[in-house]
Amino acid sequence: MASNAAVPFWRAAGMTYITYSNICASMVRNCLKEPYKTEAISREKVHFSVSKWADGKPERPTVRTDQPE
Amino acid sequence: MAMAALRREGRRFTPLISPNPIAAVRSSIMPAEEQVPLGVRSISTQIVRNRMKSVKSIQKITKAMKMVAASKLRAIQSKAENSRGLWQPFTALLGDTPSVEVKKDALHKLTAGPDKETKYVILGEKAKAQLIRDSKKDIVLNITELQKNPLNYSQVSVIADDILKNVEFDALRVVFNKFQSVVAYLPTVSTVLSPEVVEKECEAGGKLGDLDSYEVEGGETKSEILQNLAEFQFSCVMFNAVLENACSEQGARMSAMDSSSRNAGEMLDRLTLSYNRTRQASITTELIEIISGASALEG
Numbered sequence: 001m002a003s004n005a006a007v008p009f010w011r012a013a014g015m016t017y018i019t020y021s022n023i024c025a026s027m028v029r030n031c032l033k034e035p036y037k038t039e040a041i042s043r044e045k046v047h048f049s050v051s052k053w054a055d056g057k058p059e060r061p062t063v064r065t066d067q068p069e
Numbered sequence: 070m071a072m073a074a075l076r077r078e079g080r081r082f083t084p085l086i087s088p089n090p091i092a093a094v095r096s097s098i099m100p101a102e103e104q105v106p107l108g109v110r111s112i113s114t115q116i117v118r119n120r121m122k123s124v125k126s127i128q129k130i131t132k133a134m135k136m137v138a139a140s141k142l143r144a145i146q147s148k149a150e151n152s153r154g155l156w157q158p159f160t161a162l163l164g165d166t167p168s169v170e171v172k173k174d175a176l177h178k179l180t181a182g183p184d185k186e187t188k189y190v191i192l193g194e195k196a197k198a199q200l201i202r203d204s205k206k207d208i209v210l211n212i213t214e215l216q217k218n219p220l221n222y223s224q225v226s227v228i229a230d231d232i233l234k235n236v237e238f239d240a241l242r243v244v245f246n247k248f249q250s251v252v253a254y255l256p257t258v259s260t261v262l263s264p265e266v267v268e269k270e271c272e273a274g275g276k277l278g279d280l281d282s283y284e285v286e287g288g289e290t291k292s293e294i295l296q297n298l299a300e301f302q303f304s305c306v307m308f309n310a311v312l313e314n315a316c317s318e319q320g321a322r323m324s325a326m327d328s329s330s331r332n333a334g335e336m337l338d339r340l341t342l343s344y345n346r347t348r349q350a351s352i353t354t355e356l357i358e359i360i361s362g363a364s365a366l367e368g
Contacts, residue, residue, distance in 0.1 A: 018300050
């Protein structure tokens with residue numbers, strides 16, 4: 001039962017299940033052979049911009065992207 | 070007989086024409102043959118022609134936009150329909166229970182009706198423009214530029230992750246347009262409860278009482294599993310919502326562009342009709358003038 005009480009290692013590292021599963025997914029994608037590999041990796045592109053709001057005003061948006069500009 | 074009638078018409082017109090000040094001025098400068106006022110001999114068709122040209126080019130543009138929307142829709146529709154399989158198991162397991170009472174709500178996309186304590190996370194520009202008017206105090210996050218790449222799960226899950234980290238909630242309600250057909254989409258609310266609320270409901274034996282009959286395998290406790298599940302459920306629901314919404318948008322755009330190109334077509338028909346009629350009228354007037362002039366010389 002001692003191991004049950006412990007938090008999983010990835011949660012201890014401050015990840016959520018989503019981040020964890022995404023990392024696992026990209027690992028699996030990297031294990032594919034060409035040409036499936038590039039096709040699968042093209043499906044994990046991330047690009048969006050987030051802006052937090054404080055007191056009814058948007059702050060400067062931060063762009064999160066994995067592509068070079 | 071007809072000639073006589075024409076002659077009479079011509080005579081009747083002369084006094085009507087001469088008081089025209091422009092014609093009077095012109096008549097003093099111009100030679101005698103051009104004593105007809107401008108409006109009668111050559112009705113300007115320039116304006117109508119320009120109008121027709123612009124309507125025609127607008128129609129071309131809307132047609133092209135419709136084509137673009139249709140092809141985008143086809144790609145995204147299959148994706149959206151496939152992604153429905155992602156959240157359906159969750160609904161079967163945890164249920165979609167909008168009626169569960171919660172204190173803190175976090176809503177995504179646009180929504181109406183004040184709740185106990187509502188915070189908004191907005192994806193895209195449309196909902197932002199609306200919500201900024203009356204509840205900009207409650208907006209926590211705003212995410213834009215989603216559709217630069219084709220929508221994919223990784224991106225949506227990163228967004229979901231961001232939301233989970235930044236917003237405290239008891240229940241997340243995802244508000245989106247569910248795609249029904251090209252012209253119909255239902256505003257839909259999906260609820261994702263936080264693990265604590267799920268557990269509480271489960272113990273209380275309410276709507277989620279069945280959850281106790283599942284056995285938990287492996288070395289994790291139930292609350293851990295529930296937390297993982299809730300997070301994963303949220304990202305799946307978000308993924309589906311984003312796709313359905315994009316699908317509805319393309320559908321709406323396609324039908325709007327379709328009706329506007331049809332509208333432009335109707336307008337073009339009307340303009341063509343009036344253009345031809347004016348042209349015909351000016352030709353007829355000229356003929357009348359020539360014939361009546363000729364017969365006046367004869368008689």
